[in-house]
Amino acid sequence: MDIPDPSNWWSGGKPLRKERRQQPRAGGNITALTRELSTAEEGQCETEGTSETIAPSSLSELEGCERVSINVSGMHFETQRKTLARFPATLLGDARKRMRFFDASRGEYFFDRNRASFDAILHYYQSGGRLRRPGNVPVDIFLEEIKFYEIGEDVVEGFLEDEGLTREEERPMPSSAFQQQLWLLFEFPDSSSAARVIAVVSVMVILISIAVFCLETLPEFRQETDVHTNDHLASNATHHGGQEPPLWYMDPFFMLESLCIAWFSFELLARFFACPSKTAFYKDIMNTIDLVAIAPYFVVLALELTDQGGNAQQATPLAVLRVVRLVRVFRIFKLSRHSKGLQILGRTLHASMRELGLLIFFLLLGVVLFSSAAFFAEADDPESSFTSIPASFWWALVTMTTVGYGDMSPVTIGGKIVGSMCAVAGVLTIALPVPVIVANFNYFYHREHDEEDRTQYTHVTCGQPVTPVLGENCKDGSKLSLIKSDCSDEEELTPSAYCNFHLEEYTGKLTDV
CATH class of the missing domain: 1.10.287.70 (Helix Hairpins)
Structure with a gap:
């Protein structure tokens, strides 16, 4: 009895062509990787110009064409190439992008990144787009990881929304060089020495204005006549021993107040003139606070001018005057423009x-x-x-x-x-609710300090060196963009430095030195 050849058992008597791939050697894996980029997709391999479906029992011999080995800081992961190909615009989904991280000596991709975060990154590909942050990974670290792997801006926005956080938006820069200089001076205190001087002057004027607001309420500096009489109101005048009080516009407090309002008005008008978007200027809460801070002065001035005749009833103007003057206390919020602590508190309250x-x-x-x-x-x-x-x-x-x-x-x-x-x-x-609010405060506090510390480190990139080029927005003369956190105390900023720089290919960051 003739015993059939074992090679014929599978195909019913027809010999099965057996091609056994050699294990990749050091120095030969680049060829294997190049072959992998041109290999047919999902369950098929090319054999001598013909495409035939590989049986499940023979996949173990040809697993190199489908399986991808990833090493993340010493932790090994394996997945199928078709799983990564679900999102071709990402770093892992694009074979050309991830080729820069291929280790030819080991036949695997190596990433010197956070290991705990990669579990969630890989699950994003396996689940078809569901991204969840591991509980043992801080939000800021996980956000850096998903940006490194180029998951996508829409995914980042969705992640921030799920975490109850708001994303720092890019702020456009004015097109005119003079407006750029003016915008940097008043909006970015860390951009230059002159901007820091203006910020210090602004803080001093705010403090003087608040001090005047408080001191003028002392009994020795205040005189308010009976509201039921027709005597002229002189709330800021000094009264000594029955003498007639001086004119309201000669009062020292009024003069100091006028100087402070002149600076506030100049600052607000300069920002309005230099701002690249008038619509965004109106929507900014800080500009609303600036407007509210100077409005009471002009209202009081109008009431004083219309009341100089002394014929109007004083009861209603006095009540309105007190309410309007109370609004002046909101000037203290102008300090939040120059205080990172108040900005962190505001972001915490907004997120909570x-x-x-x-x-x-x-x-x-x-x-x-x-x-x-x-x-x-x-x-x-x-x-x-x-x-x-x-x-x-x-x-x-x-x-x-x-x-x-x-x-x-x-x-x-x-x-x-x-x-x-x-x-x-x-x-x-x-x-x-206190733990949630405290957690939000800690997040914004540490993120602010991380942005400050990031300027003290040199980022080492891997892969081929790529020279940064000017973005298309700079070439065609359109508006430039700037993120406020890009400003650093370590360097002087010029308008030409705020072209929207981007890299042709994101090389990634291996280590911080």
């Missing part, structure tokens, strides 16, 4: 709006609930200060916030029980 909204909602529920309970618990006491439920709102609020002024307090046993429950509920309500 949902948690703050829940906190206020829970406090309102507690105030209504416990004020109602306290009112009915104290209803039998004739000397109780809980005269109504709205009057009890104040007591419930100061109790839940653990302030406890003591102006209102329960005296009955039922009222004291309600007060105890109100205090405990207030502590729990306030404590719940």
Whole structure:
């Protein structure tokens, strides 16, 4: 009995062509990698000009044409090439881009990057686009990783939105050279020595304005006549021993205020003239604060000028005057333009709006609930200060916030029980959203310091050296762009330096020296 050749068992008597690939050698893997780029996709290999489907049992011999080995800081990963090809615009999905990281001696791709982050990066390809940050990886580190692997701007925006964070947008630069210089002077204090001097002057003027606002309310510097008479209002005048007060425009506080307003107005007009986008200028909250800071001065000036005749009724102008002057206190927020700490606090509050909204909602529920309970618990006491439920709102609020002024307090046993429950509920309500707010503050705080520290390191790139070239936006004369964090204390900035630089191919960062 003739025993059939084992090579015929598979194909029913027809010999199966067997091509066994040699293991790649050092120095020969570049050829293997080049062959991999031109290999047919998903489950097919070319054999002598003909394409035939490879059986599952023979895939182990030809796994080099489908399987990709990736080494991330010593941790090995393996996946199929078709998995990476799902997103061809990314670093791993584009065979030409990832070729720069191919280690010919080991036959694998090597990335000196964060290992814990790569689990999520690889899962992004395997799941078809779902990106989730590992719990043991900080947000800023994971954001650098997804930018390195060129996952995509839309994915980055979605990731930041899922994390409850806002992305720092690129700010366009003016097209005129003079406007660029003016914009850098007033908008980027770290761009040059002159810009730093202007920032210091602006801070000093703000402090003087706030000091004038506070000092003019002292009794020795304030005189307000009876609002029911027709005497002229001189709220900032100095009155000595029955003498007639000086004219309002001769008052020293008014002169200092006028000088401060002149600087604020010049600063606001200069920014408006140099800004590249008037629409974005109107939407900027800092410019709104600048406008609110100078508006009370002109309103008060108009009221004083229209009231010089002394014939108008003073009750209404005085009430309006006090409200308008109260708005001047918002000038203190102008310091946030020059204080990174206040900017971090503002970003934290903006990112925590949902948690703050829940906190206020829970406090309102507690105030209504416990004020109602306290009112009915104290209803039998004739000397109780809980005269109504709205009057009890104040007591419930100061109790839940653990302030406890003591102006209102329960005296009955039922009222004291309600007060105890109100205090405990207030502590729990306030404590719940605090960790989220603190986490957001820590993120923005560390990100700000990381941006400062990043200028002290030299980034070493891998792969072929690539010379940065001017972007197309600079060539055709369109508007330039600048991110505020790009400004550094270590170098003088010029308008020509803010062309929108980009690299022809992103080479990546291996180490920080």
